[in-house]
Amino acid sequence: MIRLIIFASGSGTNAENIIQYFEDSSKIEIRAVLSNRQDAKVLERAAKYKIDSKVFSRHEFYESASIIDFLKKESDLIILAGFLWKIPVEIINAFPNKIINIHPALLPNYGGRGMYGMNVHRAVVANNETETGITIHYVNENYDEGAIIFQAKVALTIGETPESVADKIHLLEQDHFPRIIEEVIKLNFDG
Numbered sequence: 001m002i003r004l005i006i007f008a009s010g011s012g013t014n015a016e017n018i019i020q021y022f023e024d025s026s027k028i029e030i031r032a033v034l035s036n037r038q039d040a041k042v043l044e045r046a047a048k049y050k051i052d053s054k055v056f057s058r059h060e061f062y063e064s065a066s067i068i069d070f071l072k073k074e075s076d077l078i079i080l081a082g083f084l085w086k087i088p089v090e091i092i093n094a095f096p097n098k099i100i101n102i103h104p105a106l107l108p109n110y111g112g113r114g115m116y117g118m119n120v121h122r123a124v125v126a127n128n129e130t131e132t133g134i135t136i137h138y139v140n141e142n143y144d145e146g147a148i149i150f151q152a153k154v155a156l157t158i159g160e161t162p163e164s165v166a167d168k169i170h171l172l173e174q175d176h177f178p179r180i181i182e183e184v185i186k187l188n189f190d191g
Contacts, residue, residue, distance in 0.1 A: 002189050003031045005075040007083035012042025014081035019049050021178035031074045089141050099139035104169045107135040111144030121162035134172045136180045150180045
């Protein structure tokens with residue numbers, strides 16, 4: 001059984017989509033959802049599927065061994081689904097090429113510190129881009145610079161708003177993220 005841990009900071013629509021996708025799998029199990037926010041809606045979504053969840057503080061994440069110890073015991077692969085904190089190098093080193101993130105743009109464009117969610121979509125619209133998309137990538141020590149696993153594009157038209165771009169990106173995320181996770185598992189774990 002390949003064990004997944006999902007990290008999320010917000011509403012958790014991608015996390016829920018992943019949970020649903022693997023719900024009946026005999027080879028892949030979502031072990032827990034971890035969040036840095038007590039009020040994150042993702043915690044309610046996890047509870048709905050009877051998935052354990054854990055909320056942690058900045059101190060626990062960056063200055064103690066509690067999270068890395070938990071991950072070493074409970075996970076084979078870590079999925080970042082809207083998680084906004086930078087992953088500590090100790091966790092990256094303990095899980096080389098086993099931490100996957102989704103980014104709401106075509107990296108290397110619109111990546112880096114502060115480039116998440118609506119910040120990305122506003123920048124895409126402000127620059128009059130004709131296309132955008134998603135990037136699924138491995139996590140390294142720098143924001144949004146890990147090796148790219150997969151990208152999907154969507155065309156933009158005149159008059160797009162950050163909200164309309166967000167809707168298009170959300171559809172791409174929902175269509176592709178769980179499937180790409182499954183492909184990574186098959187490649188790396190003989191799943």
